[in-house]
Amino acid sequence: MSTAAVAQLQAQVNHLQHELSTVKTAEQSPHTGEQIFIGQYLVERLVQLGVTKMFGVPGDFNLGFLDFVEDHPKIDWVGNCNELNAGYAADGYARVKEGGLGVITTTFGVGELSATNAIAGAFSEHVPVLHIVGVPSTSQQKNKPMLHHTLGDGRYDAYYRAAQQFAIASANLDSKDTAAAEIDRVLTECIVRARPVYLMLPTDLAYQKIPAYRLKTPINQEPPENDPDVEAFAIDEITKLIQAAKHETIILVDACAIRHGVKKEVAELVRRTGFPVYSAPMGKTSFDEQYERYGGIYVGSISHPEIKEKVESAKLILSIGALKSDFNTGNFTYHVPIARTIELHSDSLSVQYATFPGIGMKRLLPKLTARLQPFEPTATLIPVPKFEYPVPREDNEIITQSYLWPRIGQFLRAKDIVVAETGTSSFGMLEVPFPTGAMFVSQILWGSIGWTVGATLGAALAGQELGYKRTILFVGDGSIQLTVQELSVMIRSGLKPIIFVLNNKGYTIERYLHGMTRKYNDISNWKWTNLLDTLGGEEGKTCQSYRVGTKSELSKLLDDPTFASAQKIQLVEMLMDPHDAPNALKRQAELSGKTNRYVAELPAAGQSAV
Structure with a gap:
């Protein structure tokens, strides 16, 4: 039997054991008559699993459910600027809350499809994320009117079928009799198998009542027993x-x-x-x-x-x-x-x-x-090389990649969360020895550009709960342009990350992969030090921005105790050579370029391509 088949069989056994436990609880409990709304049941289960934040965007098919979220004293709604960023935030939150899960709520069709890229990334990198989708009522799904957010052809299951490609388990709640069991099943799969799950919550079903006794049987978070x-x-x-x-x-x-x-x-x-x-x-x-x-x-x-x-x-x-x-x-x-x-x-x-x-x-x-x-x-007699990355002596004031990352290593502390965008940041950070208790967060497999900005929001919120002291983001000027809106949510949420923007005039990792001087790897140059003020901060009071272009300027800032204490959200624009990159990235790009097999030579003038 294959590994996947065994895992599926173990999941079914776990589900049956959980159901048996709930039956025993019902038989032994003197309060089996207590009722609870299905939407409330779902929120209570999430709180039991340690979820304190829910990400997403409101939409007409999830608004009723969001009332239950907002009214619960132990879970906060973190409204995002768009669903993609919300998915990234749920991903970052789950990574820092090791053993927990992230939660995103979207609306039917237009909302959930916007989040799909983020959910797929969580799936590829084994991150437990619950995607709750507010959907039309059970009667509308049955009668299939041409509602807004549908494809106009009656296929109300199209998004559900698509979502199954990026979920380890999924459920379309269509009956109050099975709703609680289905909620428990997908949550168990999410936690135990550490991958996203998908849950459709119809508008009417969220407000139907069911017995509350099942909440007394905890969700099983332990992996199956080995033979x-x-x-x-x-x-x-x-x-x-x-x-x-x-x-x-x-x-x-x-x-x-x-x-x-x-x-x-x-x-x-x-x-x-x-x-x-x-x-x-x-x-x-x-x-x-x-x-x-x-x-x-x-x-x-x-x-x-x-x-x-x-x-x-x-x-x-x-x-x-x-x-x-x-x-x-x-x-x-x-x-x-x-x-x-x-x-x-x-x-x-x-x-x-x-x-x-x-x-x-x-x-x-x-x-x-x-x-x-x-x-x-x-x-213990086997020798181990010492993991170190000394700052090189360079006879210039240019902030080079070879200088930047070991110098940043001196800035890091215990209980830091460091988020690094795929590209120069993630490759540069690999060789930096981290202090004991610091955490590295990056998306090396999925590699979705701009992922780190939303992920930093989720990571910082989770870090607050767990006692981490600072959240530090390293992101390129090209990457941050895709998801920059979430800086406004960080400001609104009172978070204080340090954001280093590597201004190297475009997509450096792409330049090394192909097209070093091509204009498709160029971007617009923003006024980076005005961003925080524009997005809701008050420069000098609730936020602070800096621009550094030399080694001396950067080192002076890193050594500043006020800056290092991270008492407000801070953004640092670092001016860097667009053709400079960490050595590991250069070597990786060379290997990837050979694999991609782009045409090395264009046909000469007057010749036709075959």
Whole structure:
């Protein structure tokens, strides 16, 4: 049976177990007659799961439901400028609230389709987001009048069918008798499988009453149990391989270690065994980058030479939560053969060429750690390169990419959330060692331009709840133009992020991929230091803007205690060379360009193209 089939079967078993628990609760509860609106039931479930913010845009098919949201004392409505940004914000919120979920509410058709790009990105990167869609009443869906926001041809299920491509589970609530069970089912799938789910809430059904007793049975947030016999056999095989490798094993951590909640288990594995640990780009800050056994970021052929040598020469690699996308692997230049690899995932385990569907890493890791602890005396003898990125000495005042990122590294603190746009920012940040307790947020697989602005809004709100001190955004001038409106929501919400805008006159990552001097990679140059004031701030009071064009100006600002304290929302425009980029990005772009196989030479004058 395939891994996907096993995961689906486990989900069905979990759902049945939950339903049995609710039946027992109903039989034992003396208050089974208490009633609650379906819309209220949904909000209460979200509050139980730790959701305190809901993102989205109001529309006539969700307004009644939003009354329940606004009236609840423990959840806040964060109105966004558009649905795409709302989806990005829900994504950023969920990433910071590890183990929780983000929620976006839109209206039928025009609203939900605008959010689709954001939901697809969350799906690709394993981010749990609930998409609630206010839809026409159950009678309208049955009779199919030509309502606004429809396609005009009676296909009321068209958007539902489209949404299923980007959701791990979906439900069209069409009966009050099954509504609560369906809500519980999709929420369970969202949390346990860490991917988006889609929920249609008809206008009339939101205001129908159902028994409230189900709320006394908590949503199961734990992954399925592993088959004990298969798990024991797999641990035996892993142990044998490590013994055969004479304990020369390394650990490589990736994105799904974060998304599927095993950061603590990985930390315990490293602490008790002493094996060297590295991370992939999408796994950055999945492990404490100041820990003595942490060696840095492995990105295939574009890795730092010493890191590349240590990873690729290891006799055995314990890979945890891998997502082997092009930008995450140096354009698929990982040199880690299957014969030397053990892969742990949320819903499967691979030991060399054998796959064990249904053996999830969350329950496996503690048992594996206990088994491997005796290897600690020899494992700690394996050398680990020191992960550091010193500021280079450059005899000029230009803010170069090679200078900027290590200098920013000196500015970072514990309990910072750093959000980096795909491109120069994310590639530049990879080599920067983060302080203990800092978090890196980036969208390396989906790579939707402008994602970081909405994600910063969600990340900052989640960071407030969790005690993070600062939220810092690094974004290019081209990227921020797509989603800049959300700065106004940050101001309205009283958030105080520090926003570094890299003004390099266009799309630098695209220039390196193709068309270095083409005008399609150019953009309009905005008056960046006027943005915050225009979008609702009061310059000098509620917001502050800066423009730096030299190393000295930048360093002076970074060393300013008032600036660093982040007491108000701040924007820094950094003037940079449009043809400069981090070395890792240059190497990645070169590899990607070869893969894309653009025509290298145009036909000469007078010749025709074949």
